[in-house]
Amino acid sequence: SQNVPITVARGDGIGPEIMDATLKIIKAAGARIDIEEIEVGEQVYLRGVSAGIEPSAWESLSRNKVFLKAPITTPQGGGYKSLNVAVRTAFSLYANVRPCVAYHPFVDTKHPGMDVVIIRENEEDLYSGIEYQQTPLMMESLKLISRPGSEKIVRYAFEYARSNNRKKVTCFVKDNIMKQSDGLFHKVFDEIAAEYPDIENEAWIVDIGAAKLADTPEAFDVVVMPNLYGDILSDVAAQIAGSVGLAGSANIGEGCAMFEAIHGSAPRRAGQNLANPSGLLLGAVLMLVHIGQPEIATAVHNAWLRTLEEGIHTYDIYAEGVSKQKVGTREFADA
Amino acid sequence: SQNVPITVARGDGIGPEIMDATLKIIKAAGARIDIEEIEVGEQVYLRGVSAGIEPSAWESLSRNKVFLKAPITTPQGGGYKSLNVAVRTAFSLYANVRPCVAYHPFVDTKHPGMDVVIIRENEEDLYSGIEYQQTPLMMESLKLISRPGSEKIVRYAFEYARSNNRKKVTCFVKDNIMKQSDGLFHKVFDEIAAEYPDIENEAWIVDIGAAKLADTPEAFDVVVMPNLYGDILSDVAAQIAGSVGLAGSANIGEGCAMFEAIHGSAPRRAGQNLANPSGLLLGAVLMLVHIGQPEIATAVHNAWLRTLEEGIHTYDIYAEGVSKQKVGTREFADA
């Protein structure tokens, strides 16, 4: 079958190293892809380009509709529009899917049975970017929650649960305080849950839900929530599963998708052949499924697990009784 | 010395049981207080009274300026103004202090070294309650962050650290997205931190900060943050320290304060002599310090620890090798 064209950005900080490792691994596994590289991020921002993406890069994204993105660095100093948010909203990538899985016993974790998928609304909420300075002393940010936006993400969560053989979808909101906005999200959740009698559903106030997620993640399966809660709690869930460094994420829209690691560009670790490529690699695994090459995805995932099983690991992770050989980014990829 | 008049609300659900237990314990320890009881909560809401507080109860609060409050139940069905938020804003209780401490080995925890105090801004943020229905399909909630509000809470956090011999204050914000509102909070944090060279300071983006807090709470000391993050992350921190059922909280204003458990009214456990009074009791311990009876506070805290040490515990907690005798609310209080 034909190669699938994908747009790739090597990013900043540790980005280039983990992208090189990721591409090497998936190509070795036989991924049928044609890579079109774009430059985005820090240097582009510093040239004064909005959101750190040149027009020609936007064209590549529009053409290929599949984007594998390494972490980028936003320059210090403010006024820079988030690249992630710009791509998510430009292509209506409304669903951010973040599997947070324990790889026990190959990665140390206090929650060996954990297997949670966080499905984060990805376009609305406080990510609207609408803020006012009412007076020099008072700032205001807008949180927006719409019915169509809530319906899309909640339906996505139930469809995801059904097609991935998952038993339960949980909703997190704070509708005892945000009765209108989070209230609408909750109401939509209840309506759509009723259309899926085969899938269990429950809703938690986000404070106590987050506490339970951090303490007993085994009690959750698929969890759907508005954008900002999803941002915070997917980092929490990924970290307690093993490490934010191991989590990949899929940003899914109608005909377009972006795949990434959930962690940042870690500039202080850059250029030292230290970084763990696993987060981006698992993002690439989600991409391979998305472009219809699930057998390659499985091969990559198994090879990755096998490497950990053999005790080969980067500096940032460890497993008692399993870890044998600490290696660099390149050596990990080769293994 | 003279008795201090305090206003007490026994609340709903498990409220009356844990309040009776708490008052019995602190009186037995010699607390010099005169109790004025008010009725607030579910029944008052159902009589149509705003925020579930009668005018006469507001008068008691205004007079006594110290409020020990059991959890209450807000009736189902929406439209009810939060009692907690009403009291916090009416009396400008701007600082919500939530110690999240591991009581290892007397309570099971995965984080035995944990000793974090979350200082949550308590008047602003998305708790403004200002929401609009822009169209039937679009809801908007306002997040408000002010300079005076941020200055008050950040200064409180550094003063708290100094007077409690704590070494570090950490700030959590999401100012890469909310550049104006969270940006202001962060800016104020940096300004005020500079006035306290004796205390270490650091700021984290709330997503990765929350992940680190959930995974390595031992790395934190005092953590200050806007209202909603504080709501969510204090539940997370209390739960991983042992249980949300063990955390008390102080809501502090200029000349007025409210003390409570951070958990809810658990209606399904009510009236069965099951509930753990520890959260409210530790709230009362904070109250005793506040009203100038620290020796009573210490006596109560020690008696409580001693009871756990002897293996006496309520149904909701357990400690391997320590727990011996599961008892009810009343028996726990008697012990």
Ligand SMILES: CC(C)[C@H](C(=O)O)[C@@H](O)C(=O)O
């Ligand atoms: C970089 C930042 C804007 C982004 C977000 O907040 O969504 C990141 O934290 C993420 O989770 O992908």
Ligand SMILES: CC(C)[C@H](C(=O)O)[C@@H](O)C(=O)O
């Ligand atoms: C009951 C609710 C309004 C309250 C809050 O959100 O502040 C509670 O969760 C708390 O943390 O005290």
